[in-house]
Amino acid sequence: MRRVLDKLELTARNREEYEERRFYTIGLVLSVVLTVMSFMSVMTDYLPVTWVFPALVILALGQILVHIRIFLHIDLSRQKREDLLMLLFTILLLGIMAFGTIWVVGDMNMRMMQGH
Numbered sequence: 001m002r003r004v005l006d007k008l009e010l011t012a013r014n015r016e017e018y019e020e021r022r023f024y025t026i027g028l029v030l031s032v033v034l035t036v037m038s039f040m041s042v043m044t045d046y047l048p049v050t051w052v053f054p055a056l057v058i059l060a061l062g063q064i065l066v067h068i069r070i071f072l073h074i075d076l077s078r079q080k081r082e083d084l085l086m087l088l089f090t091i092l093l094l095g096i097m098a099f100g101t102i103w104v105v106g107d108m109n110m111r112m113m114q115g116h
Contacts, residue, residue, distance in 0.1 A: 027070030034063045 038059045041047050047055055068074050074083050 030066045034059050
């Protein structure tokens with residue numbers, strides 16, 4: 001009887017491992033497809049020039065969502081809400097640092113150009 005239970009446990013573990021590998025494979029395929037689409041939108045003349053930047057933004061957002069959901073396992077459930085808030089706070093801080101740097105450098109450039 002013990003041997004049968006061990007086999008059932010192994011089967012359940014195999015099924016869980018199969019589902020996890022399937023989930024990661026889907027994430028890998030989506031990431032590769034989104035990356036190839038990004039490169040193709042820039043390297044070919046398939047899209048009009050005015051659509052390239054919006055397409056890249058949309059593809060980048062899709063890439064971010066795939067990585068957050070599939071590889072980082074962050075969703076909107078109550079258990080993961082703290083992780084999501086930490087991620088959003090990190091994005092806020094990085095945004096403040098990036099835009100603050102652009103603002104300061106732009107202001108310095110403007111002040112230096114006024115002197116000449």
